[in-house]
Amino acid sequence: MTTLEILENAKSAKNYAALMSSEQRNAALINMAAAIVDDAKPILRANAIDVEGAKGILNPSLLDRLTLTEERVRAMADSMREIAKFHDPLGALPEETVRPNGLIIKKVRVPLGVVAIIYEARPNVTADAVALTIKSGNVCVLRIGKEAYGSARAIVSAMNKGLKKAGVSRSLVNLIEDTTHESAKTLMGAVGYVDLLIPRGGNNLIKSCIENAKVPCIQTGTGICHVYVDESADFDKALDIIENAKCSRPSVCNAMEVCLVNKNIARDFLPVLHRRLVIDRAENKVTLKLDEASRGILNGLQNCLPAGENDFDTEFLDYIAAVKVVEDVKAAITHIAIHGTGHSDCIVTQNEKNAELFTRTVDSAAVYVNASTRFTDGGEFGLGAEIGISTQKLHARGPMGINELTTYKYVIKGAGQVR
DSSP, rough: HHHHHHHHHHHTTHHHHHHHHHHHHHHHHHHHHHHHHEEEEEEEEHHHHHHHOOOOTHHHHHHHOOOOHHHHHHHHHHHHHHHHHOOOOEEEEEEEEEEETTEEEEEEEOOEEEEEEEEOTTTTHHHHHHHHHHHOOOOOOEEEEGGHHHHHHHHHHHHHHHHHHHHHHGGEEEEOOSSHHHHHHHHHHTTTOOEEEEEOOOOHHHHHHHHHHHHHHBBOOOOOOOEOOOTOOOHHHHHHHHHHHHSSSSTSSTTTEEEEEETHHHHHHHHHHHHHIIISSSSSOEEEEEEEHHHHHTTSSSTTOOOOGGGOOOOOOSSEEEEESSSSSHHHHHHHHOOOSEEEEEESOOHHHHHHHHHHHHHHEEEEEOGGGOOSSSSTTTTTSOOOOOOOOSSEEOOOOOOGGEEEEEEESSSSSSO
């Protein structure tokens, strides 16, 4: 099918999706989860072909994002089952007003309609996006990059079996077959077909959608995340947080890219940071891009390089971190304001006043005190999964779950009143 035909199919299913009962939507999710587990072998076979074809094209971190395992397939199904247990996000909200003229005004939460997701080499996003859109009464349109298309097609094929078993229309889930830039452009301009467009991927994809989309678009994902080590920080705690934030999965948007260190502890802290991220790691040693002050302390050591002009504005998505020595917490906040992307930033401190200043002043979707930025995730926030992490302020901010895929309308009941 052409992209336009798929969009027409999705649009025709909007009312069907909105009128489905909570029980129908939950049954769809539960049956899709079971079908994904049942089809684990064909999904993994398709993924192995994708991974092999992407070798030499994607770097190791992005290959990790692309790669599915039996555990990751089970995790997709588990997430669907968890989302099925969540409250129904649709229906009347607590806000109800009775006007002096007798009008009863209710605020009712309703689906957005057709939600389109443009994403790159992350096939697990396929299941998360479908689960969240169906649970919130929407129709889903998926457009994945060519490197992961085979994996997504196998996952969608399994989910279609689940939808059929649940007695639910397969038009709720639509995978764009065209993986060229033309299909992405079509989605960006699909006025009257797409009610919300969500890009998930690298900076170029997000920038293209924000600049060119004619449909409503959520700015997501790009994460130049900072960890600031304050003068009062517990060193062991700081090292654990930084290693987790940088190394547990460097290819994701909530990974730390920049470490800021208070000047009063830099001479003591930077050598132990270097030991933890470089010397003590048998593999995947981190390359440190150093500003002038930190270079004066670590110059000549293994995996230490001078920071380039753009290194404090780069989402490395790899075992690379930029390091800068700053005057104090206010200087750290200023640096983040200039170089951050509004995603996730952390302060490691024992000073409550500095922690409060940091959380009140840093203008990001998630601001941490003494915890890894890697927690910015729908599952970790209790949302089951997220369809994206919004770094903008209107409509949604941070991990977007089922509530963020709804809007509201006013329902007004009267008894013949006229104005």
